[in-house]
Amino acid sequence: MMLTLAWRNLWRRRRRTLFSIVAIAITAAVVVFLPSLQAGSYSSMVRTYIGFTDGYAQVQHKDYLSTPAMRDSFQVTEALRTALKDLPPDVSVGQRGVAYVLLSSDTRSIGAQILGVEPEAEPSISTIPSNIVQGDYLSKNDQVVLGEVLARNLQVGIGDSITLLGVGHDASLAADVLTVAGVFRTGITDIDRTLAEIPLKRFDATFAMDGERHSIVLNGGDMAALRHEVRGLRPLVEEEGLALRDWTELQPSLDAAIRLDATSAVLIYAVLIVVVVISLLNTLLISVLERTREFGMMLALGVKPGLLGRIVWVEIGLLSLLGVLAGMLGGVILTFWLGRQGIEFESAQAVFEQYGMSGTLYPELTSLTLFAGPAVIVLALLLAGTYPAFRIQGLRIIEAMRAA
Amino acid sequence: MTAVIECKDVKRTYVSGKIEVQALQGVSLNVSAGEFVSLSGPSGCGKTTLLNIIGGLDRPNGGDVRVEDQWLNELSNSQLADLRMNRIGFVFQAYNLIPVLSAAENVGFIMQLQGKSTGERRRRAKQVLDSVGLSGMENRRPAELSGGQQQRVAVARAIASSPAIVLADEPTANLDSKASDALLQLLRQLNEEEGVTIVIASHDPKALEYARRHVRLVDGQIHSDA
Numbered sequence: 270m271m272l273t274l275a276w277r278n279l280w281r282r283r284r285r286t287l288f289s290i291v292a293i294a295i296t297a298a299v300v301v302f303l304p305s306l307q308a309g310s311y312s313s314m315v316r317t318y319i320g321f322t323d324g325y326a327q328v329q330h331k332d333y334l335s336t337p338a339m340r341d342s343f344q345v346t347e348a349l350r351t352a353l354k355d356l357p358p359d360v361s362v363g364q365r366g367v368a369y370v371l372l373s374s375d376t377r378s379i380g381a382q383i384l385g386v387e388p389e390a391e392p393s394i395s396t397i398p399s400n401i402v403q404g405d406y407l408s409k410n411d412q413v414v415l416g417e418v419l420a421r422n423l424q425v426g427i428g429d430s431i432t433l434l435g436v437g438h439d440a441s442l443a444a445d446v447l448t449v450a451g452v453f454r455t456g457i458t459d460i461d462r463t464l465a466e467i468p469l470k471r472f473d474a475t476f477a478m479d480g481e482r483h484s485i486v487l488n489g490g491d492m493a494a495l496r497h498e499v500r501g502l503r504p505l506v507e508e509e510g511l512a513l514r515d516w517t518e519l520q521p522s523l524d525a526a527i528r529l530d531a532t533s534a535v536l537i538y539a540v541l542i543v544v545v546v547i548s549l550l551n552t553l554l555i556s557v558l559e560r561t562r563e564f565g566m567m568l569a570l571g572v573k574p575g576l577l578g579r580i581v582w583v584e585i586g587l588l589s590l591l592g593v594l595a596g597m598l599g600g601v602i603l604t605f606w607l608g609r610q611g612i613e614f615e616s617a618q619a620v621f622e623q624y625g626m627s628g629t630l631y632p633e634l635t636s637l638t639l640f641a642g643p644a645v646i647v648l649a650l651l652l653a654g655t656y657p658a659f660r661i662q663g664l665r666i667i668e669a670m671r672a673a
Numbered sequence: 674m675t676a677v678i679e680c681k682d683v684k685r686t687y688v689s690g691k692i693e694v695q696a697l698q699g700v701s702l703n704v705s706a707g708e709f710v711s712l713s714g715p716s717g718c719g720k721t722t723l724l725n726i727i728g729g730l731d732r733p734n735g736g737d738v739r740v741e742d743q744w745l746n747e748l749s750n751s752q753l754a755d756l757r758m759n760r761i762g763f764v765f766q767a768y769n770l771i772p773v774l775s776a777a778e779n780v781g782f783i784m785q786l787q788g789k790s791t792g793e794r795r796r797r798a799k800q801v802l803d804s805v806g807l808s809g810m811e812n813r814r815p816a817e818l819s820g821g822q823q824q825r826v827a828v829a830r831a832i833a834s835s836p837a838i839v840l841a842d843e844p845t846a847n848l849d850s851k852a853s854d855a856l857l858q859l860l861r862q863l864n865e866e867e868g869v870t871i872v873i874a875s876h877d878p879k880a881l882e883y884a885r886r887h888v889r890l891v892d893g894q895i896h897s898d899a
Contacts, residue, residue: 270785277773566769569730570783570830571758573751666730670765
């Protein structure tokens with residue numbers, strides 16, 4: 270009966286109910302679509318940024334993150350090697366060595382970061398091989414690829430020789446002569462100005478690594494799967510006395526930027542929801558006040574105030590659900606459509622380039638972006654609905670029945 | 674005969690602004706089971722106030738009322754609601770039906786609150802609607818019924834759950850002469866054939882013709898009882 274009464278009461282003022290549903294639906298669509306757009310941009314930002322060098326996660330020496338020193342390295346034990354081999358094929362793994370060196374050409378000397386990488390594994394871990402703009406990626410042991418700005422500053426081109434000077438793992442002098450095989454462009458100035466990559470075997474020999482590694486990088490296409498695998502691998506890595514760090518630890522500034530942006534967006538959505546709920550509360554109050562006489566009659570017949578309050582609450586619940594479901598449907602359709610088309614933001618191109626992204630964003634629907642906003646709307650409306658429901662509790666039968 | 678309603682020195686005072694209105698000034702009245710009693714008197718004499726207090730819609734400032742075996746002053750608001758739902762049928766001046774429910778649903782409304790099954794409700798609703806002359810109108814909403822028909826539905830609702838007492842406050846006030854006659858006839862029939870105790874507050878001289886006992890109130894006191 271409660272549901273029947275609530276449902277029919279809802280449609281007593283058809284136009285008013287429809288306006289309320291539309292208001293809720295628009296709000297719900299906004300809080301589905303905009304967070305999906307943000308999720309898409311964050312995801313794209315993270316994929317792009319971690320794709321250049323860091324990967325989704327890294328196994329590191331415990332102290333390496335705070336003080337990335339040559340000596341903070343580790344041997345890959347048999348147990349770790351087996352665990353890494355057992356990872357599903359869509360998780361790519363690559364070992365690396367890292368050193369800070371002086372690179373010299375005939376005319377210039379510049380400080381740089383050298384990554385020793387496994388050239389055959391690297392294309393599935395990093396986007397550097399696919400961002401070669403001159404020459405080719407590493408194919409021989411004596412080759413080096415340079416960031417575009419670094420190559421320009423060194424005034425070298427493909428086939429030129431450069432000299433590397435640094436400190437080896439055993440604190441000896443590390444020196445080598447390398448041939449420039451390729452130049453890459455990520456669009457991120459810091460990377461393009463400071464990074465060079467050489468084959469890991471050459472790195473081992475040059476820096477006397479004796480099998481020591483600075484990191485094992487894990488990456489792949491499916492971030493959720495990676496998250497799951499990282500979680501599964503962590504106990505073993507910690508047992509080995511090492512640390513397994515995901516991108517949020519490897520790139521804390523990126524994580525902080527995303528969190529800050531998400532937090533400010535949540536505040537805006539909260540304000541939007543509050544404004545809509547308050548304006549709807551007025552409508553809900555009117556719909557209760559105009560039925561004061563009817564409520565008085567029902568109380569006179571023996572209906573308890575609590576039941577009347579619940580009927581009003583169910584009405585508000587039904588109204589919220591109708592609006593939210595319609596809004597979710599609209600939000601999902603818009604998100605899927607624009608997720609295929611992409612949305613171009615030419616004016617924000619410079620901002621996106623900081624993260625190596627194009628100016629086109631693709632909204633990405635997740636369970637969080639689909640359900641969180643609409644759930645908050647329903648809860649906020651039900652919470653607001655307690656006020657009219659509460660007012661009914663205070664009705665005096667005789668006065669209520671005399672109401673106009 | 675046992676009194677189903679016993680009013681003992683009932684007093685009710687209202688404060689309207691700075692003015693204190695003594696609506697009832699010590700009314701004592703016994704109504705036996707099966708009686709058809711009319712409450713009459715000039716406007717403001719306390720008819721409706723007395724009816725409201727008997728029905729547990731209002732509480733007296735002094736005195737007490739017993740309905741069947743329950744003294745109303747001893748009951749909480751929730752217990753009063755239960756008493757109204759289970760033992761008292763109301764017919765109000767305005768038709769006071771729930772507009773979104775059909776005639777049958779309005780009639781079955783109290784039975785539903787009482788937890789009666791759907792089948793039982795439907796059967797009883799049809800039966801009482803037939804008895805008030807509304808056969809075939811079960812599915813009509815109040816807006817699709819005339820004033821007289823709506824008041825008949827209200828009577829049907831009042832008697833559907835077999836209450837001990839039916840309290841009717843100016844039930845003919847909004848009806849034309851023909852509809853008034855039909856309604857009063859119906860109440861008398863219920864009283865005579867089903868033994869329902871009826872107390873009716875009315876200005877309408879016709880209503881007085883149908884009642885077998887007439888209580889006249891003046892200035893909140895019983896002026897005559899015959």
